[in-house]
Amino acid sequence: MSYKPPVQDMAFVLKHVAEMENLLAYPAYEDFDMDIVDPVLEEAAKLAANVWAPLNRDGDTDGAKLKDGQVKTTPGFKDAYLQYVAGGWNALPHNPEFGGQGLPWSLSMATNEMWQAANLSLGLCPLLTQAGIEALEHHGSDHLQKTYLEKLVSGEWAGTMNLTEPQAGTDLAAIRTVAKKDGDHYLLQGQKIYITYGDHEFTDNIIHLVLAKIDGLPDDNSGLGLFLVPKFFVNEDGSLGDRNDVWPVSLEHKLGIHGSPTCVMAYGDKGECVAYLVGKEGEGLKNMFTMMNNARISVGLQGVSMMERAYQHAVHYAKERVQSFKLGGSSDERVAIIEHADVKRMLLTMKAYADAGRALSYYAGAQLDRQNNEADADKKKAAANRADFLTPLVKGWCTDMAVEVSSIGIQVHGGMGFIEETGAAQFIRDSRILPIYEGTNGIQAADFMFRKFLRDQGTEVKKYIAEMTAADLSAMEAETQQALKSGLKTLKETTEWLLKQDMKDLDPFAASSTYYLKMFASVAAGFLMAKLAIQAKGDTSPFAQNKVKICRYYIEALMPQASGYAPVIMGGQSVLRDMEQHSFDS
Amino acid sequence: MKILVAVKRVLDYNVKARVKSDQSGVDLSNVKMSMNPFCEIAVEEAVRMKEKGLAEEIITVSIGPSQAQETLRTSLAMGADRSILIEIDENVEPLAVAKLLKGVVEKESPNLVIMGKQSIDGDNNQTGQMLAALLGWGQGTFASKVEKDGDQLKVTREVDGGLETVGLKLPAVVTTDLRLNEPRYASLPNIMKAKKKPLDTMAPSDFGVDVSPRVVTLKVTEPPKREAGIKVESVEQLVDKLQNEAKVI
Ligand SMILES: Cc1cc2nc3c(=O)[nH]c(=O)nc-3n(C[C@H](O)[C@H](O)[C@H](O)COP(=O)(O)OP(=O)(O)OC[C@H]3O[C@@H](n4cnc5c(N)ncnc54)[C@H](O)[C@@H]3O)c2cc1C
Numbered sequence: 001m002s003y004k005p006p007v008q009d010m011a012f013v014l015k016h017v018a019e020m021e022n023l024l025a026y027p028a029y030e031d032f033d034m035d036i037v038d039p040v041l042e043e044a045a046k047l048a049a050n051v052w053a054p055l056n057r058d059g060d061t062d063g064a065k066l067k068d069g070q071v072k073t074t075p076g077f078k079d080a081y082l083q084y085v086a087g088g089w090n091a092l093p094h095n096p097e098f099g100g101q102g103l104p105w106s107l108s109m110a111t112n113e114m115w116q117a118a119n120l121s122l123g124l125c126p127l128l129t130q131a132g133i134e135a136l137e138h139h140g141s142d143h144l145q146k147t148y149l150e151k152l153v154s155g156e157w158a159g160t161m162n163l164t165e166p167q168a169g170t171d172l173a174a175i176r177t178v179a180k181k182d183g184d185h186y187l188l189q190g191q192k193i194y195i196t197y198g199d200h201e202f203t204d205n206i207i208h209l210v211l212a213k214i215d216g217l218p219d220d221n222s223g224l225g226l227f228l229v230p231k232f233f234v235n236e237d238g239s240l241g242d243r244n245d246v247w248p249v250s251l252e253h254k255l256g257i258h259g260s261p262t263c264v265m266a267y268g269d270k271g272e273c274v275a276y277l278v279g280k281e282g283e284g285l286k287n288m289f290t291m292m293n294n295a296r297i298s299v300g301l302q303g304v305s306m307m308e309r310a311y312q313h314a315v316h317y318a319k320e321r322v323q324s325f326k327l328g329g330s331s332d333e334r335v336a337i338i339e340h341a342d343v344k345r346m347l348l349t350m351k352a353y354a355d356a357g358r359a360l361s362y363y364a365g366a367q368l369d370r371q372n373n374e375a376d377a378d379k380k381k382a383a384a385n386r387a388d389f390l391t392p393l394v395k396g397w398c399t400d401m402a403v404e405v406s407s408i409g410i411q412v413h414g415g416m417g418f419i420e421e422t423g424a425a426q427f428i429r430d431s432r433i434l435p436i437y438e439g440t441n442g443i444q445a446a447d448f449m450f451r452k453f454l455r456d457q458g459t460e461v462k463k464y465i466a467e468m469t470a471a472d473l474s475a476m477e478a479e480t481q482q483a484l485k486s487g488l489k490t491l492k493e494t495t496e497w498l499l500k501q502d503m504k505d506l507d508p509f510a511a512s513s514t515y516y517l518k519m520f521a522s523v524a525a526g527f528l529m530a531k532l533a534i535q536a537k538g539d540t541s542p543f544a545q546n547k548v549k550i551c552r553y554y555i556e557a558l559m560p561q562a563s564g565y566a567p568v569i570m571g572g573q574s575v576l577r578d579m580e581q582h583s584f585d586s
Numbered sequence: 587m588k589i590l591v592a593v594k595r596v597l598d599y600n601v602k603a604r605v606k607s608d609q610s611g612v613d614l615s616n617v618k619m620s621m622n623p624f625c626e627i628a629v630e631e632a633v634r635m636k637e638k639g640l641a642e643e644i645i646t647v648s649i650g651p652s653q654a655q656e657t658l659r660t661s662l663a664m665g666a667d668r669s670i671l672i673e674i675d676e677n678v679e680p681l682a683v684a685k686l687l688k689g690v691v692e693k694e695s696p697n698l699v700i701m702g703k704q705s706i707d708g709d710n711n712q713t714g715q716m717l718a719a720l721l722g723w724g725q726g727t728f729a730s731k732v733e734k735d736g737d738q739l740k741v742t743r744e745v746d747g748g749l750e751t752v753g754l755k756l757p758a759v760v761t762t763d764l765r766l767n768e769p770r771y772a773s774l775p776n777i778m779k780a781k782k783k784p785l786d787t788m789a790p791s792d793f794g795v796d797v798s799p800r801v802v803t804l805k806v807t808e809p810p811k812r813e814a815g816i817k818v819e820s821v822e823q824l825v826d827k828l829q830n831e832a833k834v835i
């Protein structure tokens with residue numbers, strides 16, 4: 001079953017949730033109007049569906065390999081990547097000063113969703129390049145920007161992100177890769193693990209962004225620096241010089257995303273790994289976070305992509321598989337399983353979560369555009385706060401839901417779902433990385449609870465809740481309004497309860513953080529779905545009428561499940577406190 | 587050389603066509619429309635000729651509703667230089683299309699017209715031939731290869747018995763078959779540039795062409811559903827059925 005990018009769904013969310021028309025009114029976009037949306041989505045869809053998607057299964061069965069110190073990717077991947085670069089797609093949201101197309105981030109949310117859904121393993125390469133561009137643009141010196149940005153923006157060169165070491169995953173202060181100053185550059189020595197696209201043959205050069213400890217500085221976060229390490233040196237005239245001392249030493253065998261090379265990287269085995277500082281000494285973590293925040297939203301979007309892909313796959317099968325008579329129907333003819341209420345429930349659940357995730361993530365993308373373009377300082381700050389606030393929600397919620405939705409996808413297929421050749425199994429194996437990398441979802445929940453909620457004593461949360469409370473829902477059916485109001489009420493009560501707890505003991509907050517994140521994201525997505533439904537109601541097309549049903553199903557049948565977290569948060573975690581390590585010895 | 591390419595906006599080839607409930611035609615409301623695949627091949631061929639330095643300008647023309655502008659923008663994103671829309675909401679029959687195109691040819695004086703051999707909605711396969719006849723130009727239909735050979739155009743045609751190559755004096759009309767080329771995907775920068783390329787809108791009356799239909803459609807129905815087959819008991823029964831029921835042997 002091939003992938004068909006849901007261009008109409010995307011355009012609808014861009015219009016009514018990201019509010020593209022308002023975004024395009026910013027001076028930076030004066031060359032563009034709403035007429036660009038459809039042609040851009042339509043053309044990207046062709047490449048995604050006809051070139052990237054057909055290689056998805058090949059990536060799974062014939063994944064990346066390491067041979068003689070060089071990674072060889074799945075046959076076909078390089079050509080598909082080069083077509084994407086030649087089409088100018090990598091440059092879509094980037095700064096025209098460096099060859100970017102200068103289109104809004106929101107629009108790139110839609111095109112990125114297509115690349116990731118078509119082929120998650122291949123899509124990871126540009127995802128990391130994009131994050132690297134952000135870090136360089138914000139923190140790189142003029143010289144670094146001039147030397148590297150243009151080729152990264154076009155996609156002619158690719159980027160990587162190097163944080164993880166065996167002893168330093170979540171805990172980046174434990175990093176041991178060392179950078180020693182050596183004239184106008186540094187020499188790097190150490191090993192990084194799990195480096196996505198640490199090596200490949202798509203591009204002539206690879207630009208590694210590496211977090212390392214600076215020799216002589218303290219052994220904590222304040223001793224870290226962010227470094228740029230090119231695979232090949234770049235001469236003054238822009239041509240490529242010698243190979244730098246950075247090598248892939250092995251590839252991991254993984255549960256999924258087999259097409260994406262996950263490398264162990266050796267820096268400075270011969271003591272000759274030249275690195276350039278990006279930003280200032282001691283600001284490595286901060287600068288890396290510019291990159292991480294961008295990548296976190298992109299990973300959340302990967303979750304949306306996987307939900308959509310798994311859904312399309314399941315619907316296709318459910319229409320073809322004939323099994324059993326319809327409940328209470330005539331017993332002359334067996335029906336396709338899509339006729340059975342329980343299968344319909346599964347399919348609608350998949351679709352509604354995919355749509356809700358899309359709404360939440362594009363909404364976050366729009367905040368980035370506002371943040372980048374607002375002239376008014378207060379509005380700019382408000383957008384930046386909202387983007388920060390939404391980042392862990394998008395990353396944590398959309399990726400958790402991707403695992404659940406791809407699991408439901410397998411269930412729709414019955415036994416065939418468990419059989420690899422059906423293709424549904426790949427989606428759950430591929431999705432399973434999403435809650436882990438780019439900061440585990442546990443860390444997203446902690447970020448949400450402590451940094452985004454408690455640090456400002458709930459200011460942003462209360463502001464957001466007030467906005468939802470003020471939403472005009474009168475166009476919706478009474479039961480839909482009721483579900484929204486009751487979900488919001490529970491969220492409000494839970495929030496107030498949390499704010500009243502004793503902050504001296506942080507463990508109970510940490511123990512509830514995952515549930516609070518899920519609850520907030522579910523309700524926030526519900527209000528975005530209501531917005532979509534209200535717009536769709538004014539339109540008689542079958543697409544719009546269906547959209548109303550999907551939004552209502554989300555609000556009335558899925559969102560209420562989040563209220564179940566309230567008692568769990570307000571009490572259910574108390575036992576946890578009494579559990580010691582030895583309590584787990586049965 | 588100046589090339590004129592005709593493009594039509596049709597029901598997307600991935601969409602299953604449905605007949606309107608009053609059986610007056612195919613239901614086109616709320617369905618995805620895109621460029622006729624044979625027309626895409628025609629645009630691609632023109633763009634390749636321009637890239638090879640054989641042509642200086644490519645003009646695309648479409649006859650249809652105002653939404654056909656999107657189709658023309660697609661052709662501009664693929665590499666055409668400018669477009670003309672002859673705006674009309676009603677269905678236009680091949681003869682009227684050919685007459686309108688003749689008007690455009692007289693106005694623009696191209697050396698070559700490239701168009702699809704047929705559109706996948708009407709499947710008429712007439713317009714190119716009619717246009718060539720109206721203009722008194724040579725024609726190379728069902729082209730699977732087009733080469734410039736001195737001041738001639740060598741066109742390889744897909745005919746029932748195999749391939750036939752004809753030499754055409756210019757100006758001429760070429761209609762495309764599926765194997766001529768594989769149309770490109772427009773690049774993002776070209777999609778953006780397409781927005782700024784000129785697109786003129788005209789009316790059939792500008793060319794003095796009467797577009798009223800000559801053919802009356804009585805009824806449009808879906809193809810009959812295939813009926814379930816039966817298992818034959820023996821070879822003799824099979825031969826008998828083929829001879830006497832199906833009357834195919
Ligand atoms: C396929 C793949 C690709 C990857 N790509 C890259 C890449 O390109 N670049 C890169 O730098 N890294 C990459 N990673 C690494 C990834 O980001 C880390 O695996 C991830 O951050 C978790 O680190 P860890 O594996 O050390 O797990 P740990 O940090 O050991 O975590 C184990 C568990 O403990 C929990 N935990 C840890 N600390 C805390 C805490 N303080 N509070 C609560 N819970 C905690 C975690 O949530 C998790 O559930 C990749 C990993 C994989 C598997």
